[in-house]
Amino acid sequence: MDERPNKTLKISAAPHLASGASVERIMRNVVLALLPTTGFAVYAFGLAALLSLFTATLTCVLAEHLLCKLAGRPSTVKDWSVVITGLLYGLTLPPGLPLWMVCLGGLIAVAMGKALYGGLGYNLFNPALVGRAFLQAAFPTAMTTWTPAFSADRFTSLPGSMLAPPFGTPHYDQISGATPLAAMKFEQTLSDTVDLFLGLTSGSLGETCSLLILLGGLYLIARRMMNWRIPAGIFTAVILLSGLLHLSDAQAYPSPLFMLFSGGLMLGAMFMATDMVASPITPLGCYLYGVLIGALVVVIRLWGGMPEGVMYAILLANAVSPLIDRLIQPVAYGTRRSKDS
Amino acid sequence: MEHHTATSPTADDSAGDTDVFITGLWRQNPVFVQVLGMCPTLAVTNSALNGLAMGLATTFVLLMSNTLVSLLRKAIPRQVRIASYILIIATFVTAVDYIIQALSLELHKALGAFVSLIVVNCIILGRAEAFASRNSVRRSLLDALGMGLGFVFALLCLGSVREILGSGTLVGIAVLPDGFEKWVVMLLPAGGFFTLGLWLMVFKRIKREPPRATETQP
Numbered sequence: 001m002d003e004r005p006n007k008t009l010k011i012s013a014a015p016h017l018a019s020g021a022s023v024e025r026i027m028r029n030v031v032l033a034l035l036p037t038t039g040f041a042v043y044a045f046g047l048a049a050l051l052s053l054f055t056a057t058l059t060c061v062l063a064e065h066l067l068c069k070l071a072g073r074p075s076t077v078k079d080w081s082v083v084i085t086g087l088l089y090g091l092t093l094p095p096g097l098p099l100w101m102v103c104l105g106g107l108i109a110v111a112m113g114k115a116l117y118g119g120l121g122y123n124l125f126n127p128a129l130v131g132r133a134f135l136q137a138a139f140p141t142a143m144t145t146w147t148p149a150f151s152a153d154r155f156t157s158l159p160g161s162m163l164a165p166p167f168g169t170p171h172y173d174q175i176s177g178a179t180p181l182a183a184m185k186f187e188q189t190l191s192d193t194v195d196l197f198l199g200l201t202s203g204s205l206g207e208t209c210s211l212l213i214l215l216g217g218l219y220l221i222a223r224r225m226m227n228w229r230i231p232a233g234i235f236t237a238v239i240l241l242s243g244l245l246h247l248s249d250a251q252a253y254p255s256p257l258f259m260l261f262s263g264g265l266m267l268g269a270m271f272m273a274t275d276m277v278a279s280p281i282t283p284l285g286c287y288l289y290g291v292l293i294g295a296l297v298v299v300i301r302l303w304g305g306m307p308e309g310v311m312y313a314i315l316l317a318n319a320v321s322p323l324i325d326r327l328i329q330p331v332a333y334g335t336r337r338s339k340d341s
Numbered sequence: 342m343e344h345h346t347a348t349s350p351t352a353d354d355s356a357g358d359t360d361v362f363i364t365g366l367w368r369q370n371p372v373f374v375q376v377l378g379m380c381p382t383l384a385v386t387n388s389a390l391n392g393l394a395m396g397l398a399t400t401f402v403l404l405m406s407n408t409l410v411s412l413l414r415k416a417i418p419r420q421v422r423i424a425s426y427i428l429i430i431a432t433f434v435t436a437v438d439y440i441i442q443a444l445s446l447e448l449h450k451a452l453g454a455f456v457s458l459i460v461v462n463c464i465i466l467g468r469a470e471a472f473a474s475r476n477s478v479r480r481s482l483l484d485a486l487g488m489g490l491g492f493v494f495a496l497l498c499l500g501s502v503r504e505i506l507g508s509g510t511l512v513g514i515a516v517l518p519d520g521f522e523k524w525v526v527m528l529l530p531a532g533g534f535f536t537l538g539l540w541l542m543v544f545k546r547i548k549r550e551p552p553r554a555t556e557t558q559p
Contacts, residue, residue: 098522112535137525137529137532138524138526139522139525142522165520167521168520169520169521169522170522
């Protein structure tokens with residue numbers, strides 16, 4: 001009955017030096033790295049962000065616990081991984097999303113993104129993004145209605161849409177603000193790069209402040225708990241591709257800096273694409289995976305029907321990451337790759 | 342299609358008539374157990390009515406083709422049997438296509454190309470090859486009825502869930518209150534896959550054999 005992985009067996013490329021890292025320790029550090037971003041989300045969006053993030057995390061943790069019990073396995077809530085899933089999932093949501101949708105998406109994220117595959121270590125896709133993708137497909141209107149950031153009464157009142165009755169249609173009491181990417185796509189206006197970098201724009205809860213996300217990511221990279229090759233690949237691809245396009249026609253295509261700091265790219269590159277389970281294992285594979293995500297983001301943003309494409313880019317790259325690993329099988333020392341393979 | 346027909350289950354010759362019927366309806370349900378006919382199952386179940394119509398159309402073709410194949414089972418040469426079955430099936434699919442057009446043009450538009458595609462439905466060819474070609478007409482009819490109704494049942498299961506969540510209605514009648522936020526995804530292809538997966542899970546659970554007493558829990 002017990003099908004959990006053998007904890008003494010580690011699969012990795014040489015050299016096989018143990019760092020003493022455990023799932024729990026890494027996950028606790030990821031939560032730590034996400035704290036500045038979470039704090040900024042609450043500062044920018046007020047009570048709405050606090051309640052959304054709390055609901056998202058709580059739903060995911062409860063779902064994980066109950067599903068583990070249902071499957072007859074010991075609960076894996078204590079390894080903190082589901083806290084990350086919940087927090088990341090919450091950070092990708094638009095502010096003012098009805099709380100029942102937050103709950104539903106969190107349940108889908110853990111049940112269909114993680115538990116159905118067999119739990120942590122088996123999931124094909126980043127669970128947080130599975131939950132968000134479901135919501136995006138199910139409730140496209142609610143998922144693209146953006147309550148503006150820094151409204152004056154954000155610490156004293158909640159947007160009315162959040163408290164929609166379960167399964168009921170939300171009613172928006174404010175005029176929604178367009179995200180920088182939507183403004184670029186539909187109104188041909190570019191936001192100020194400094195504003196984007198500091199997070200003074202509207203958008204999903206945790207995607208606005210590139211600076212704090214970068215700091216969190218750099219902390220994890222410094223502690224060697226994140227594969228820096230993946231964000232490096234993504235940024236390189238985005239800068240090169242959008243840079244070339246910008247040089248060819250500066251009117252039609254925005255600058256690489258705008259592409260880099262707008263939308264969910266920073267959060268996606270640093271915290272979503274680097275999901276240890278759903279990304280490739282080999283170093284070269286990680287570069288390729290990153291480049292694929294970066295290229296897809298640029299393609300979807302500039303030529304697709306939607307203003308933002310980070311979520312779909314990462315999910316698509318998640319799907320092919322086992323294939324990338326198979327493509328880049330390292331050659332064992334002393335052997336030669338046969339010519340016909 | 343060939344590998345489906347090769348592994349398709351055949352009811353035991355000694356099995357009773359009720360057994361033949363129940364096998365199709367439940368034990369070897371074409372969708373939930375054999376996982377056949379996925380194209381119509383996923384494509385036209387965005388409402389319960391579409392699912393029902395598709396299921397009934399398929400059942401009609403299945404009944405007719407099983408009868409005719411069983412009648413002609415000694416006359417059809419082995420070498421050209423598949424082509425002959427397809428010809429028989431295509432005849433009845435053409436008939437059903439015209440019948441649906443005559444009954445309701447709206448329904449015909451909703452089902453689109455999928456009525457014509459009944460020709461290549463694995464369930465029908467599978468039953469012709471695995472059952473009707475080696476059983477009496479009476480038993481072939483019962484088998485077709487069981488499999489057909491099993492298919493109708495499965496399409497209704499998918500169609501009702503998708504219609505209720507996606508449009509807030511069931512067979513066109515509003516069943517959920519006005520303020521209900523529709524789950525657009527359920528009407529999209531992705532919703533078909535989600536719903537099928539969840540129903541398969543439910544049936545796996547229902548049909549699961551009880552664990553043997555000797556097995557020890559860890």
